[in-house]
Every structure is written in C-alpha cells, then in structure tokens.
Amino acid sequence: ACSGNDKNDEGAAESGGKLKEVSFGMMPYYDYAPWALAENQGFFEQEGIKFKSTMFPVEGNVAPALINGSIDIGGFGDTPSITLASQFQDLRMVSFLNIFKGFAIMANKKGDFKTYEQFLKESNDPKQAAIETGKQLKGKSIVTTSGAAFYMVLEQALVNAGLTMDDVKLIDMEPDVGVSAFISGTGDFYLGGLPQREKLQGEGYPALISGDEIGPGAVMLAGLATTKKYADKNPETIKSLQKVWFKTMDYMKSNPDEAYAFLAKWSNEQNGGKSTADDAKKFIEAYVIFAKSPEDAKALFYDENSSTSWKQRYEYLVKYHEETDIIKKDSVKINDLVLAESIFQSLQQE
Amino acid sequence: MMEIKQLSKVFAGVSGEVVALQNIDFSVKQGEFVSIVGTSGCGKSTLLSIVAGLSKHTSGEILVEGKAISGPGSDRAVVFQSDATFPWLTVSENIEYGMKVKRMSKEARKKKCDELLELLELEKFRDAYPREMSGGMRKRIDIGRAYAVEPQILLMDEPFGALDVVTREAMQDELLRIWSERRKTVIFVTHDLEEAMFLSDRIILLSPRPGRIKQIIDLPFARPRTQQLRESHEFYELRNQLRKIMG
Amino acid sequence: MMEIKQLSKVFAGVSGEVVALQNIDFSVKQGEFVSIVGTSGCGKSTLLSIVAGLSKHTSGEILVEGKAISGPGSDRAVVFQSDATFPWLTVSENIEYGMKVKRMSKEARKKKCDELLELLELEKFRDAYPREMSGGMRKRIDIGRAYAVEPQILLMDEPFGALDVVTREAMQDELLRIWSERRKTVIFVTHDLEEAMFLSDRIILLSPRPGRIKQIIDLPFARPRTQQLRESHEFYELRNQLRKIMG
Amino acid sequence: MKIKLLSYVSILILIAVWLVLTLGGIVESLFLPGPKQLYEVISTSYADLAKHMGYTLMRQFTGFFIGSALGIIVGLMIASNRYIQALLDPIIEILRPVPPLAVIPMLILWLGIGPVPQILLVIFGCFVILVVSTVEAVKNVPKIYVNAARTLGAQWFYIYRTVILPAIVPSLVGAIRVAAAASFGLVVAAEFMGAQEGIGYYMIIAQRYLRTDMILISIILISAIAWLVDQAIRKIEKRMTQWSERHQ
Amino acid sequence: MKIKLLSYVSILILIAVWLVLTLGGIVESLFLPGPKQLYEVISTSYADLAKHMGYTLMRQFTGFFIGSALGIIVGLMIASNRYIQALLDPIIEILRPVPPLAVIPMLILWLGIGPVPQILLVIFGCFVILVVSTVEAVKNVPKIYVNAARTLGAQWFYIYRTVILPAIVPSLVGAIRVAAAASFGLVVAAEFMGAQEGIGYYMIIAQRYLRTDMILISIILISAIAWLVDQAIRKIEKRMTQWSERHQ
C-alpha cells in the first residue's frame, strides 16, 4: 500500500519526450485557482507536464492520499505540514508560493464588543488596536478547530493581548459544523476557514480582526508538499511546477481581466457560487499574497529578515506544537521537512 | 339462529379461479349440533372460516340472529384444522388466553384452566411450551382454548382428527357432555362419518369442487348417545348408506 | 432388516424430564408393513423421527442392515405428522423435489409426477402453491413427495389422519398396491386401529408415558386385502379386542 | 384508493408546512431554504447535479449489490457450519460495529483515493447488515423443512440452495430495505474520501460554504432515488414471496 | 469446546498477523500502528479515553434504546392500520435514506450543539432500521395466530401486544443487532457535530493529526464494547425466544 508512484520515472519521461503526469491534490479555493488557470493556458505542457488535478474538499484527506501515493504533490499549509511530519517523517515541503492572511475571528451579531477597525479609528495605532481587540476575547467562548491552519490566528491574537488559551473557552469542532453551531447561537466568536468567513460576512456577522491585522504570526505560509521519495526522484518536475507557477503569475499580471474572469468561473464551478471577475480580484487581493516572481518569493520566504521567513515561522510553530504537546519533542526536524529553500536556490541558479 | 343464504366463495388462485363454495343454503338453530362432512378440498374449512368471520364470501348472505357477520368474535370460537396454539405461551397460558381477553378474574381462570387441563389430560404439561408437545397434544390445547371462552357458537374444524381412538372417544363424550349442559350451537367439520353421526343433530354433506350441498341428513338417534349407539345396527346401516352417497 | 434394541429417549423439557420412549425392542423385516399404534403423546412420532435419523436416542441401539443409523437419507423417506410441504414450491415442484435430489432426468420426473398427481387427485393443482390447498390436499402432497423417491423404508406419521373416509380408503388401497408391487418396508404410525389392521403385517402397540411396547400383534389376514375384509366379522372382533387392550 | 389519497396527504402537508415556513418568512432561508432558492440551484446546476448523482448511484448500486450478495452468502455459510461460524463470526463481530467514518482516513492511507475504497465502504456496510440478518433468518427457518429435505436425501449445499434460501427471503426483505437505505448514507460518507465527483462531494462543498439550499437539494434527490429503489425492492419482493401469506 | 477454541483461533490469527506486520517492520506504524504505539497511547491517556468512552456510551445507549423502542412501536402502528400506514409510511420513506452526514450541519443550525441533536441522530438511525424491520416482521407472522386471537375475542391492541409482539421477537433479533452495531457508527458521526467530548470527538482530533494509533485504539475500544453489547443482546434473546426452535 505504501508504494509511491514508481511508474513516473523522471528520466524515462523526459527523454521520451512524452509528458510527465503529475497527480496534484488541491482544494477548491482561490489560493489554488492559479493552478487551474495554468492548466487552462497550457503552461504545464510547455514544461513537459501532464497535470492531473485531484480535488479535495476536506483538508484532512490530502495527507493520507499523499502518503498512500494517490497523489504526487499536494497543496499544504505550514501548520498541517508540521503536525503531519511528526507522524510521517517522509513528508517534504518543496515550495512556498503564497501567504494566506484572510483568516479572521468573526464575532456574534449581538455581541458587545468593538472591532479592530473601530479601535484603529480611535487610537490610530495598529499595534495598540490589535491588543485592545484581542483583550476582548478574555473569558469568551470561541468556536474553532484546533490544529487547523488558521488556529494560530487565535493563538497570536491572545499572545498579543497577553492572554493564553486558558483565558478563553474553546469550542473545538470542524470548521463546517462549527459555523452552523455559531449561527445557531453557540459561542461568542468564531474562527474558521475562508469559506466560513465569507458565509458569515454574507449573513451580516462582523469580522473582529483578521490575520494580517493581528501580526506576522497570524498568517499562513502555503505551498506544495510531497513525499521524500517523490522529491528525490523528481527534482526536475518540482522545479517545473514552480516555473509554471511564476509563468501563471506573469500571465495574471499582464492579462488581469481574462485571468480573474477565469478564476471566478473556476471557483463558481467548484462551489456553485456566483462570483464575478471583480469579486475574484477583490478576494485575492484582500486575503492572499502570491509570490508573483522568484524575487518576490525570495523576499517573502527565504529572506531571513522577512517577517514571513519560512524558517522563523517553522521554528516558532515547531516550538509551539512541542510545548503544547501536540507533537513529540524532536519529532520534526525542519531542515529535513522543508526542502523548499534548496530547491528554490537551484532553480535560481538555472 | 344462524342462516346461510346462497353463499358462494371463489378463490382467485395463482393457478386460476377455484369455486370453493357454491350456493350454500342452510340454517342452524340455537343449540343445534351440526356437522359438515365432505371429501378433502370440498370447502369445509372455507365455509367454517366464513362463519367465523375470518374470510369474506364472494356472494350470498350469512346472518347470525338476523344480523350479517361483520368479523370474528369470541361468540364464535374456532378450533382450527391446522396447528394454532401460540408457541410463545405455555400450555396453561394458551388455554387462559381467551379468558384473559374476557377479563375473567385470575382465580376463575385458574379454576377453569385446571378443569380443562384435566379433561384434556395435559395436567402434567401445564408449564410446557407447545414445541415440546406431540401433534395430538397440541390439538388438545387448541380445543381447550376454544372451550374456555364458552362461545355461543363453537366452530370446530376436524378437531379430533389427530387423536387416537381412545382419546378421541373420550373427547367426543366430553364434547357432548359440555354441549348438552350448556346447549350452545356447535358446527363441527369432520371427515369421519361415524364421528359426525355420533355427535350431530344434522349432517350437511358437501360435494367437492364446486362445494355444494349434496344432502342434509337429520339424525334420528336419541340423546344422550352412548357407546352402545356406535355399536348398534341402525348406526352401522346409516353409516354405510352415507358412505355410498359420498361416492 | 431393521433392529431396534433397548431404545430409550428422554426429553429434557422446560417443565422437567419426559421419558418419551423406554426400552423399545423390536425388529422389522425387509418388505414388512409395520404399524405403530398408541394414544396421543405416547412417543410414536419420536420413535419415527429416531428411525428417520432426525433425532438422537438417549440410549439403546438402532441398526439398519446391521449398521447404526448415522443420519437421515433418502432410503428412509418420511411423511411427517405436521405440514411439511415446501410453501415456496408449487405442488408439482414439491413432488419432484426428492427426484431432483436423486438427479432423475426431467422426463422421468415429469412422468412420475404426473402419475402421482393423478393418484393423489391433484392434477388440477399442479401449479398451485401449498397455501392455496386445503389441509388434506397438503397432506397428499407430502405423501406424493415421499412416494416419489421410492425409499427402501417408508416412514409415515399419521399420513391419512387429515383425509376424509373416501380419499382415505382410496389412499390406503393405493399404498397397499404400491407396497405390494415394490415390497419395500413401511413403518406406519396411526391412531386409527382399523387402518393399522387393514394395512399391516404387524401392529406395535405402545403404552403412554413412558412409551413402552405394550403388545405386538401379528395380523392373520391374508393379502391382498379388500373392502370385504373391513366388513368381515373377524376384523370387527379383533378391532374390539385391540380397542380393549388400548384402554 | 382513499388510502392512496391519504398517503399523498401526508406528503402534501409536509410540503405545505415547508412552503408556509419559507414563503411566509417564518424561518430564514439559511435555516430552511424555500422553493425559490431550490429552484435557483436546480436551474443553474441541474446538469452538474445529474452528473454527480450518476457517479454516486454507480457506486451505491455496485456496493449495495456486491455487499448484500456477499452478506447473504457469508451469512449462509456461517449458519450452515459450526466450524465456519467459529472461524468467521468473531472477525465479523469485531468489524461489524466499526464506525465507517472512523476508518475513512485509514482506508485512504491503505487504498488511496478513487472509487475502490469508496465502493468498499458501501460493500462493507451492506455486508454487515445482511450477514447478521441472514444468520438470524436461518435460525428462524422451521426445522421441519430442513428435516423433510434431509429425509429426501438432500445434502447440505442443496438444502441451503433449495430450502433455506427461499425460506429466508421473506425475513430478509427488511434487512435488504435497510441496507438499501443505508447504502445511500454510506456512499455519501465514502465520497468524503477524496471523491472527485458524486453527490457526497457536492455536499461537502455545500457544507463548506454552508449552502443549505444545495444540501437540501441533495437530500431531496437522494430521498427520491432511494424511494424509487425501495419501490423496486418491494416489487421484486412481491414476486419472490408470492407463495407466502405476506401480501394477503 | 473444540469449537470455542476455533473461535479464539481466528482472533489469535488476526492478532498474530497484526504483530508480524507491525513488529516485523513490514508496514510502517503510520499505516498500521503496532502494540508499542497503542501501549503508549493507552498509558498516557487511559483516563481520557475512559472519560470519552463514558460520554459516548451514554449517548449511544440512550439513542439505541429510545430509537429501537420507537421504531418497534411505530412499526407496529404502521403494520396495524392501513390509515396510519398511509399517513406515516411516506414520511418515513422520505426520511429513511437521508444520509446522517448530510443533515449534521442542518441539525446543528436548528438545534445547536449539545447532546440533544447527537442523541437524536442515533435515535433516528436506530428508529429507521427497526421501523422497517418491524413492518416486515409483522407481515411474516403466520395469519393463523392472528385469526385464532380474533376468534377468541381479542381486539387489535390486545392482539398486537399478545400475539404480534411475541411472534416477531425472533425476526427482530437480527434488526436489533444491526441497530446496536449501527448505533456506534451513528454516535461517532453524531459526535462530529460539535461534541466537546466523547470518542467521536477524540477521533476527529486524531484524524486531524493523522494519529492512526489513536484512531486504532478508538476502533478497538468501540469494537470491544459493541461485542459485549451484542453478547448481552444474544443472552436476552435466548431467554425471550426459549419457546421457539431457534436454539436447538
């Protein structure tokens, strides 16, 4: 059961001139939409890749599918990659492509509180506003999902305000059911994924504070993960994927109308929504930061001084998870887990 | 008084229509003992089940005390041809079933049940389940259960068919004793001519498919009837005569 | 040749132990016609079911051709006391069941089945299901099914009990005809003394609880036996005599 | 015919209550979508829905048939032989109560995504329902039929085929109807295992965005199809149990 | 006794295979956790597990009992009267195949979290199994018993209590055993509905971190308890069907 995708031997594929098939696990969200755009534009073929997407509506299923070999590469966030790596030592993060900042703590409609924006208006000090906003969480109950990618947002919000998890009452459930519970009156605040945030906003629930407003700890680095075996055997493919990504970013920059129209259409196909190109554009600008070029990526992730440097973030996350006993001490070695930087460097050298 | 008028019953079976009863016409007086005799499959059980209110007839009328039968009731208790003891009840519970329905007191029930168990020679098996009983014993439970409710009309479908001659004669005598004491109506299906002759006031002879009344015989024998009657020449003569009529 | 030696059977029922059979000892010769007679509950069916190989005896021995019985087999076909027709098969399928087991050809089966249906007067119902049959008709299906396999030993548990006198006498005559043609062994349980006397070479009389052999009667009547025998004085005498022995 | 009418009445009442609640503005459409919302979903994505439903039904039918057949066969085997029973019963008893949801991540780990583990889950669910029901149904077959067959020379395999199997059909109807209904629940659960299509997939997406209108449509669709399946089972059953007193 | 031994053998083989696969290093512990991993989980969190299990069992038992009882009662009602049947049957037929997973978000929307919707889900699941099985079982009761009771003057309610009910017990054993096993699956699904404790909650957390060791422990625990429940049902059944030929 645990065999990888041996059939995709890299050398054979490239020398034969045939396209190399890559089975790619993704989720039906905007942050993955560029891959669909790339496929639509034929960028994969240009890099010798036959792209086969596998859509996962449930995050939890990507990991087992990757381990099992059902997919070669999957979209992954930073926190899940660490919790999984403690179980599955052969997990490899092979690139970082975007930063997700769109998570937000949502507030009950009838609650007595002020949003970050209101505080900001009063004090004009972002830092202070974040602290004041965070303080309101004390003693409140929050519906969220421990261990999810967005969970660190809450952690950071509390840290900012000098609080700990013990100061709040956690109602821990899957984001989908959580949002239902929240609407039906459970909890004072809600923290979940983006679809849930949108839904709540649509229903008139205010966002208390969002990830980027809280600070650098409250955003998520996202990229691609694969297994050690695949990474060892297919370094070229992994590089090609990054090339495809940057090519897509270029395309989006030069043809924004077509690009966003496509993204909106794709998203609607996935979830039966009715967004327009404009919605897609707004959404992406508000919630995600794409690494638009190799330089961009370097500045965001691989520059030690960046506030979103992967190294800093992974060290912090590993420490946090070790301290909270979610992973065993020393079960995750970030230099084994994350190959992204060395791959990125070799890509730069080409 | 029960009147059956131009009664017919047609079954729409898988293998085509079967006329089980055709233009049956007779009446039974209150307190009368009537036997229905006929060859296998001539419609005896069908007729009884219509009288019991368990089957609907296809045409004709059936009136009890001037009123059409609307369904079954404890005024017409039935001893079925096939095994009908409740397997989940013990022997005594089976016998008490109808009495419980009638909300008789526990003591009254117990008393009656004991009487019947003795009569049926099942005292030793009062707490046994039917599956531990022999075929004849189960039949006797059925009989006891019907006796227990003391119905206005007792309908019996070959009740003694599974019994050996000794038990059978004892049961016949008992039936006659009970009947003469209480003078309720009995309609008795049997395939045994002698039995019918010994027990009844009248015999209704059915002809097979379609089941029609072939003959109604009034029995000339005086009551009480004893073992002697069975051995009499008169009895023997009539038996042979009827046997010939049957075919 | 079948030998039964010191056979006993004890049931451990819910209401205590019941000694159904005690020290039964007799043998049946090849081709013999033996009847077992006794009051209800004396152990007739139990004995038959042990011979059939369906129940285990508690002690003693039972040998067929010198070998202990290890289980049931088509050499000993049974007509059960209670209804045993397969309700999911039509009349003709029921009758053909045992022949199918024996892998008889379709034509042979059909031929035999037609014969039997005629014999049993069920031709018109060949494609009907048992639930559409009367009690006596179902019994006849059972009989036909057992006849069809032409067993070495035919075991019949009150087979004609549910039949009217006409059908019954016809069936008795047929049984004797078939038996005398093929000369297979028949063990015949009945509660009807006359029937036993008319049919058998020997009658084994059982006494009730515990079931013991009370008497074994060799019948002096010559074969072939006809209606005249039934009406003879000799027959009548013996019947009354046996009746007295039974109690 | 009056009775048939009555059965429409109860559905009509259900629909009427729904209409009053939604069109009357008594509940918000998020909590209970009204006809307008449903119509919108249908009109925009009927093709999609049909496609998803097609995939789901394929899995559901395959799983239901294989699982039920296997359950009956293994149930007969267990009931037929005390040694087979001793060997298989404990394993089945251990596996039987395993919650399908709990094994989903395990199944993906072992078998990957794709239709195989999904159909397996449905097979398993129907299998355990029928295996138990078959074993119990066999116990309830009147001994006299088996005895009759034995004295006619039938061997155990033949008896199972010609006596036990037809005799248990009426008792299995309930189990088969339960399994058919359960198979819809199972296929939805199974499609949570990385299906790329199917009504379960459609529902997860709907849950993700709390699109109660899409959820309700899916539920209605499944109910309708399950109802048709149930009617078909009843029809077949009626033909197969013609010999019994069930339908009189 | 040899047979009893055999039934241990099959479990021992299962355990042996597991030990060889895990201790022999043939499969990674992530795919199939070995005894060491399980021991670790148990030794560190047995108190937690016991607590979770307690909550789960409370819900499972409550739901199972109420659901089964309700199913039998409603099943009897439907079987007893063609009007009741015409009224209730369509509604039950519509609800029966609704996938539990699909209604979870709706149920939470309507009822919030807390034990009520969770127990309701278990009740519903057991209810639909027993309602169908009861209706079918009643159809299979030999008519002669009902007829006998009717001619003894019994009215329908009395007949249902004293004839139909005891007569269907043997046929319901299978359905009750199926419902008991299903109730474990249902309670886990139900605890996915925002329970803050219970083995379902424990499993969700385990799934999130792909802690197959925790998942396996939960599965083993549930299997073990379900097995005990099944044994209890068999014991009770044996006492209640003493009168039948089932156990001979």
Ligand SMILES: Nc1ncnc2c1ncn2[C@@H]1O[C@H](COP(=O)(O)OP(=O)(O)OP(=O)(O)O)[C@@H](O)[C@H]1O
């Ligand atoms: N449910 C049924 N469907 C179709 N035909 C039936 C049904 N019940 C009885 N019959 C037919 O009606 C006729 C009369 O049957 P009935 O049971 O009344 O006979 P009977 O006189 O009681 O016979 P027996 O002495 O053998 O019991 C038979 O020919 C039988 O085939």
Ligand SMILES: Nc1ncnc2c1ncn2[C@@H]1O[C@H](COP(=O)(O)OP(=O)(O)OP(=O)(O)O)[C@@H](O)[C@H]1O
């Ligand atoms: N399964 C059983 N469990 C306990 N006792 C039984 C069982 N079967 C039969 N018996 C008892 O054994 C005795 C003999 O029963 P059997 O059926 O052999 O009688 P029978 O001679 O065939 O009677 P009948 O003429 O009434 O059929 C009876 O007293 C009965 O109570």
Ligand SMILES: [Mg+2]
């Ligand atoms: Mg009859």
Ligand SMILES: [Mg+2]
């Ligand atoms: Mg007997």
